Amino acid sequence: MIPSPPLSPAAVPPLPVPVPRQKQDADYVFFELTRSICPECRRVIDAHILLRDNKVYMRKRCPEHGTFEGLVYGDAQAYTSASRFNKPGTIPLEFTTPIKDGCPHDCGLCPDHQQHACLGIIEVNSACNMDCPLCFANAGAGFNLTLAEVEGILDHLVATEGNPEVVQFSGGEPSIHPQIIPMIRAAKARGIRYVMLNTNGKRIAEDDAFLAELNEVRPSIYFQFDGFESATYERLRGEADILPKKLRALDRLAEIGLGVVLVPAIDREVNLHEVGAIVQFAIKHPAVHGINFQPAFMSGRHGTHDPMTRLTIPDIVQAMAAQTEGMFTPQDFVPVPCCFPTCNSVTYALVDGDNVLPLPRLVNVEDYLDYITNRVVPDLAGDIKTALEGLWSSSAVPGTDKAAQQFALSCEACGIPEALDMGAFAKQVFMIMLQDFMDPWTFNQKNLMKCCKEILLPDGKQIPFCAYNNVGYREQARTQLEARERKRNQARRAGTAFIPEPLTFDFTPKRPTSGHSPTPLLHVLPKKARATVKKAVVDGPRH
Template identity: 80%
Template sequence: MDNQPDQSLHDHSLPTYTAAHLVTPLRQKKDADFVFFELTRSICPVCRRVIDAHILLRHNKVYMRKRCPDHGVFEGLVYGDAQAYTSAARFNKPGTIPLAYSTAIERGCPHDCGLCPDHQQHACLGIIEVNSACNMDCPLCFANAGAGFNLTLEEVEDILDHLVETEGNPEVVQFSGGEPSIHPQIIEMITAAKARNIRHVMLNTNGKRIADDDAFLAQLAPLKPSIYFQFDGFEAETYRLLRGEPDILPQKLRALDRLAEIGAHVVLVPAIDPNVNLHEVGAIVSFGLKHPAVRGINFQPAFQSGRHGVSDPMQRLTIPDILKAMQEQTSDLLMVSDFVPVPCCFPTCNSVTYVLNDGDTVLPLTRLLNVDDYLDYISNRAVLDLSDTIKTALEGLWSSSAVAGSDKAAQQFALSCAACDLPDGLDLGAFAKNIFMIMLQDFMDPWTFNQKNLMKCCKEILLPDGKQIPFCAYNNVGYREQARHQLQARERQRNQAKRAGLPYTPEPLTFSFEQK
């Protein structure tokens, strides 16, 4: 037998190249035009199915790209400054655990709200939408306000009691809607919140009733709620496009003057659209700094929810865009570098600065304080000369629960000034009362919905039966539509039982989500 090995099984000879092979260039690999930053979870903008999402950095901007098996690929702009977005991670401080949770983990985020044990933050700000009706019909309305439901005083008292149960001493509760000022029991509701020692009670309003109703203004005066005041600019075209009422500005100005007369503290809340009123940001700041009732401004980029019309998700307005406009329009009175992330929620959701505004001086406090020294929880850098009391005070200022013009904010800043090189003998109390807050709040829409951000949300919609639902889940996942339908049915059934002289016990609110 021939024992020679089969050479064909061990033929390692190299392939033969012709001259043509030698002159043909090899194909070159190319880099992507983006950096893959992280993987998260989001929703399909069409069917709201939970899907994977990529966070991408491209041309110093942040985008989200995701694919739904049924509806294809979607991409939207998340943040207008990639460097600021990535560096904000150091402001991501540990969350505070609530005293009690309201729901169990069954289906997973975002379908177990809440708050469920997977949530990573307590409720800094509790929002109670006391009605769905409104005395305006804004094209921009994220809540799609209209006829529907009014919560009863008893329902609101139960909501407040549950908030106390989960928070102990709640920081802020805000009455919203619809337009809460037209609810027939809104004064009793504000009184009920005050009676539960909730530190700050806010009324979210368009100002119409305050402008024209003397009796209502007189009822508000002794309660002194903070007023969260819709104010989008000064041009008739701004109000025509955003609110459907081009001539409403004089009424708003009258409301603000009347609030000043009763000593109310006001936060202006401009909704900023890039094609409508971005050019008015500087004028709003200048006006707010001078008006005696205004203690702060909360700029909010318009987001696609409710009645907001269809817009290009790749052209969204984000916090850095407003900051750049503010710096340009105030001639560097306020600069992008004056603002820092709010660390209690996910850091890129909010930016804030506090300004000394005593009539002669406008000075951002971030130019006095190295905020990184107090809020850099990622590196855990020790600040040896900072007492726990001062640190707590600073955390309170740079928090979503801080309320412009409040005694708490004044006290906290008076404490924090001990860490600054301020003149001896300075009346810190008087100094602190001249502090003006400027905040920017970016809400997610179906194109930018990020489960990671949601799990750190500290702004919760408070519902009857004890559920506390993060704001961006409530507006994007399907909670709002289901809650409104059930609350409207409750009111109808309650009225039917009342007319028949029968008792009425409502069914608990329930939420269902189809997942393929």
């Protein structure tokens, strides 16, 4: 056999040249590491704060339920620069719970918490005279706190705060609680300067006797008001025709001279386009001294949503600037230092007829509330700084003499006369606040530890608002308070003494029972949806 001649070098096929792999840059900036919760099981997990396309996102991974990502803030530049407004916290006189399991499972308040209660919230009931599709409290039949329980809560708040500034009665719908007027009196009797009633306004619109009682006890009114369109109220409140009642309630409050803060829940797909109209209406209405815009957050009862497109504070401010033709601009809003600065922004304006002049255009508020670069600057006027801190606080109540005095002291350039009728001047000072509450997709332990809005419970518990709504405190508290009410009623019928068991919270992970599908969370759905789900559970799936 004759061997084949060797191939010439030209005939040898060339070996493929390996293409070097290219490293890729991430499409985001890793900004910080924090702790959050799984939106499914509420397990505490690590979370990354990421900056991408001038927005801020949270990404986290649960070992059981996978990766989640949600939009946190619509302006990365504002978010990253907000730390200079982070005021040192004020420590309460007393803590209630020890550090045992770590944040967020030791509330509260425990010694790890970094701020006192600027605002104490007492949910006096779970019942409501509405059935809103959007309701962080999952309002529905359940419990009513007694007057004695509320008095105990107030006494504990005085013990921890010394001189509490603001208490808000909420629910449910607190106006339908049979003892709400005595509860307001109890708060005022303890020297709490500002007592607020959080209400949808229905009873105020319809009940003359209740209006007269409000005129006697004179709380500030924190008033649910989402816009003017029927579609807005149908989607957010389940009542397309409720606006006339709300307008009637506001007019009746104006007649008795009670100050009102409007509280619109703003959803990107529902009523973002109404922000400007709400501002224009509020400034002109004689009862209204401020607005607290709240981006809709997905705690409790809510519809389907995309956490990547949720609404944030910068989105509302930008919409406001466009819809008011510059009456208010993003530069007019400054973060609130007492909580974590990205949670809350506010501005004040002097209103004189059609003229609206935001305070930050007269005073460089940022210079006074910058706690990093200006901490050692000696020439900042102490009185002005103190006044601005009072205004830029979660305890500020617009329409009051105190707010007017702080505004006047802050505004040396306003030409305000020294001899000033503060009651009349207070009506010219208008506040716009934006409050972004966290939900399970955006829950940030760092922010939580400086929360200054606390849910006040019987037995001395004070739970930061966003922990109460997201971690599991609300569900456990409601179950125990409902059981407490049943036992109290049983004891009353039997003629025996009733000694309630203290509220306790347990976050030990519960293993699901094998072989069974999870029970639908009916309590997070409005009534119509609950009925549909119940029928499906009873009838079984349709094929």
